[in-house]
Amino acid sequence: MCLGEPLKICHMPSERLDVVIIGAGHNGLTCACYLAAAGLKVRVVERRAVVGGAAVTEEFHPGFRNSTASYTVSLLNPKVIRDLHLAEHGLRVVERPFSNFVPLPDGRSLRFGGDLASTQAEVAKFSARDAERLPAYYARLDRLAEQLKQWVLQAPPELGGPFVVEGWRDLVAGAKLLLQFGRLPREGQRDLIDVFTKSAGDWLDSWFESEPLKGVLGWDSVVGNYASPYAPGSAYVLLHHCFGEVNGNPGKWGHAIGGMGAITQAMAAEARARGVQITVDAPVARVRVEGGSAVGVELESGEVLHARAVASNVNPKLLYQRLLPPTNLPAEFVEAIGRYKCGSGSFRMNVALSELPDFRAAPGTRAQPHHGSGIVFDASLPYMDRAWHDAEAHGCSAQPIVEMLIPSVVDDTLTPRGLHVASLFCQHFGPEADWSELKPVAIERIFDVVNAHCPNFRASLLGYRALSPRDLEDEFGLIGGDIFHGQLSLDQLFSMRPVMGYARYRGPLKGLYHCGSGAHPGGGVTGAPGHNAAQEILRDLR
Numbered sequence: 001m002c003l004g005e006p007l008k009i010c011h012m013p014s015e016r017l018d019v020v021i022i023g024a025g026h027n028g029l030t031c032a033c034y035l036a037a038a039g040l041k042v043r044v045v046e047r048r049a050v051v052g053g054a055a056v057t058e059e060f061h062p063g064f065r066n067s068t069a070s071y072t073v074s075l076l077n078p079k080v081i082r083d084l085h086l087a088e089h090g091l092r093v094v095e096r097p098f099s100n101f102v103p104l105p106d107g108r109s110l111r112f113g114g115d116l117a118s119t120q121a122e123v124a125k126f127s128a129r130d131a132e133r134l135p136a137y138y139a140r141l142d143r144l145a146e147q148l149k150q151w152v153l154q155a156p157p158e159l160g161g162p163f164v165v166e167g168w169r170d171l172v173a174g175a176k177l178l179l180q181f182g183r184l185p186r187e188g189q190r191d192l193i194d195v196f197t198k199s200a201g202d203w204l205d206s207w208f209e210s211e212p213l214k215g216v217l218g219w220d221s222v223v224g225n226y227a228s229p230y231a232p233g234s235a236y237v238l239l240h241h242c243f244g245e246v247n248g249n250p251g252k253w254g255h256a257i258g259g260m261g262a263i264t265q266a267m268a269a270e271a272r273a274r275g276v277q278i279t280v281d282a283p284v285a286r287v288r289v290e291g292g293s294a295v296g297v298e299l300e301s302g303e304v305l306h307a308r309a310v311a312s313n314v315n316p317k318l319l320y321q322r323l324l325p326p327t328n329l330p331a332e333f334v335e336a337i338g339r340y341k342c343g344s345g346s347f348r349m350n351v352a353l354s355e356l357p358d359f360r361a362a363p364g365t366r367a368q369p370h371h372g373s374g375i376v377f378d379a380s381l382p383y384m385d386r387a388w389h390d391a392e393a394h395g396c397s398a399q400p401i402v403e404m405l406i407p408s409v410v411d412d413t414l415t416p417r418g419l420h421v422a423s424l425f426c427q428h429f430g431p432e433a434d435w436s437e438l439k440p441v442a443i444e445r446i447f448d449v450v451n452a453h454c455p456n457f458r459a460s461l462l463g464y465r466a467l468s469p470r471d472l473e474d475e476f477g478l479i480g481g482d483i484f485h486g487q488l489s490l491d492q493l494f495s496m497r498p499v500m501g502y503a504r505y506r507g508p509l510k511g512l513y514h515c516g517s518g519a520h521p522g523g524g525v526t527g528a529p530g531h532n533a534a535q536e537i538l539r540d541l542r
């Protein structure tokens with residue numbers, strides 16, 4: 001059906017489009033908005049009944065709505081927010097009172113990430129030395145985040161050929177990269193290399209001694225990263241979660257009133273205002289190829305859409321293994337996509353609650369600041385390391401890593417009055433495990449972790465929805481349940497995303513572009529791949 005015209009079937013088989021976009025995730029919508037602003041005729045076709053992909057708000061229990069998959073905002077690029085007029089379409093993001101609350105098994109807790117003085121006072125409860133070192137750590141991390149931010153809205157240089165880079169444009173981009181590196185002080189250069197090669201565990205151990213602090217910082221390194229925090233490369237995943245902001249406050253995370261769907265509904269409204277046609281319940285069966293070029297798509301309904309270009313918002317593995325026959329692709333590319341690693345080991349639950357969790361470490365069921373922060377249970381690097389080893393051996397850890405957010409304490413649009421909804425985002429669940437068997441086990445273990453800290457939790461449960469890695473693939477097309485459309489490892493980042501030689505939002509087929517999280521700068525609700533892909537498409541089509 002057509003958004004805004006729910007009862008009318010839209011058929012325009014003979015109409016020639018400039019660009020057809022496969023998928024109405026936030027990146028597909030962002031790409032559509034930029035293309036339409038440049039005067040192109042654009043149509044977006046989405047498999048699900050609602051736009052937004054992994055950034056969507058849905059009812060999961062009668063009367064209870066929540067973000068279904070992604071649940072917290074920081075990485076959404078300020079330029080995208082401005083250019084797409086998201087605030088004018090009603091988007092409002094509120095900051096957390098402080099970043100994280102870490103309840104510990106011994107009844108103590110850490111309130112982390114408010115203003116610096118109060119954070120230092122909290123950290124000093126565990127280590128005076130760590131509290132002293134915190135400002136220097138922040139300064140070094142901020143400098144690293146600043147380096148990355150410079151490349152978020154730019155295509156990386158294309159690697160390949162005898163001169164290492166492909167052409168003049170890549171040479172200039174490569175030179176810019178080297179100059180940027182050269183301008184850093186020696187210590188900053190070392191940090192940059194460390195963060196791409198070291199483990200988060202090694203990096204954090206070199207800074208701090210107290211486990212709750214290392215645990216809360218290390219949480220970012222295991223989010224969507226099915227690996228021990230001591231796996232080389234995990235330090236980058238930590239940094240990937242630090243280059244955002246909320247309302248101009250760098251490094252902060254917040255809540256979109258109405259849930260993550262408020263972001264994508266605002267994007268869809270802007271797209272429609274720019275003349276983009278968005279069709280939901282319209283799965284693409286295959287990309288049409290003629291004379292070695294992508295010339296449109298064929299929907300599962302049989303409808304064919306012809307276009308000068310096709311932009312794919314879906315995981316690259318899904319695109320090249322399911323929507324295109326391998327015969328249309330170079331063998332070396334097919335092989336590389338076959339090796340592209342997907343599977344972030346995430347398990348996502350929404351729970352409807354009759355009352356707020358009553359923490360042993362901070363008693364009370366009336367809303368307090370800790371209820372509005374990101375609650376990371378038992379955070380420590382050894383706990384996270386154990387969870388990964390356990391999941392490797394058994395598919396699911398005996399004590400999984402759980403973060404809980406309770407958006408209803410800052411947003412009254414999600415639940416009936418006086419009741420609450422919580423997002424549970426849990427890590428280290430084997431992507432390859434048999435989830436038909438393991439899912440009930442995983443749910444109970446997640447509840448056990450929460451209930452150990454909040455003894456009223458199980459009794460307050462009114463209902464829930466659980467999404468295993470398998471469910472994330474079936475529901476959203478996230479291959480292997482990968483929340484980022486592919487692992488954020490050094491071999492799959494920047495000029496190597498998704499595959500070396502194809503990082504400029506173009507695959508090997510002429511006319512086929514990548515506008516989703518499988519392209520630079522990767523996953524998260526950023527809008528960046530959609531923005532960057534649109535610039536590349538416009539270069540070719542105009």
Ligand SMILES: Cc1cc2nc3c(=O)[nH]c(=O)nc-3n(C[C@H](O)[C@H](O)[C@H](O)COP(=O)(O)OP(=O)(O)OC[C@H]3O[C@@H](n4cnc5c(N)ncnc54)[C@H](O)[C@@H]3O)c2cc1C
Pocket residue numbers: 022023024025026027028045046047048051052053054055068069070071072073074075076282283284285313314315346347348425472475476477478482483484485515516517518522523524525526
């Ligand atoms: C459980 C979970 C928690 C997360 N938490 C956060 C968070 O809190 N903050 C954050 O910033 N990021 C988070 N992320 C990551 C982030 O949500 C994703 O990386 C991002 O939303 C991906 O956006 P996208 O537009 O690139 O792709 P998607 O959102 O995956 O969109 C792709 C679209 O393509 C559609 N599609 C698939 N196949 C077809 C087909 N054959 N035909 C037509 N359409 C098709 C899909 O239905 C989907 O709508 C989370 C992700 C998950 C899954």
